[in-house]
Amino acid sequence: MIRLGKIIHLEKDQGLIVDENEQDIPFDTLDCPDGLYIGAEVSFRIILALDGLMAAQICLLSI
Numbered sequence: 342m343i344r345l346g347k348i349i350h351l352e353k354d355q356g357l358i359v360d361e362n363e364q365d366i367p368f369d370t371l372d373c374p375d376g377l378y379i380g381a382e383v384s385f386r387i388i389l390a391l392d393g394l395m396a397a398q399i400c401l402l403s404i
Contacts, residue, residue, distance in 0.1 A: 345402075348381045358383060358396050368396035376401060 346366065350357035356377070358366045366387065370377070377383070377399070385396040 343384050343386060344396075345382070345384055346396075348377060348379055348383060351377060351379050358385065358399075366394060366396045367392075368399060372397060373399050374401055 344360050344366075346358040346360035348356055349359050349365075351370070354370055356368050356370050356373070358368060360366055366385070368385070382402040383396075383399050384402055385399045387394055388397045389395075
């Protein structure tokens with residue numbers, strides 16, 4: 342299931358997306374497309390990682 346959200350935090354190795362349900366979903370920036378920025382609207386899938394739920398297969402929706 343594809344979810345929608347906005348990037349609210351971005352560092353070298355990790356980032357954070359707030360989704361349409363106001364949930365904070367972390368992601369690994371090594372698994373992301375180039376050009377991500379704070380405020381970018383994205384689509385993503387949820388996966389269960391060792392540390393809990395994470396965003397994966399992130400796609401940039403806005404420029």
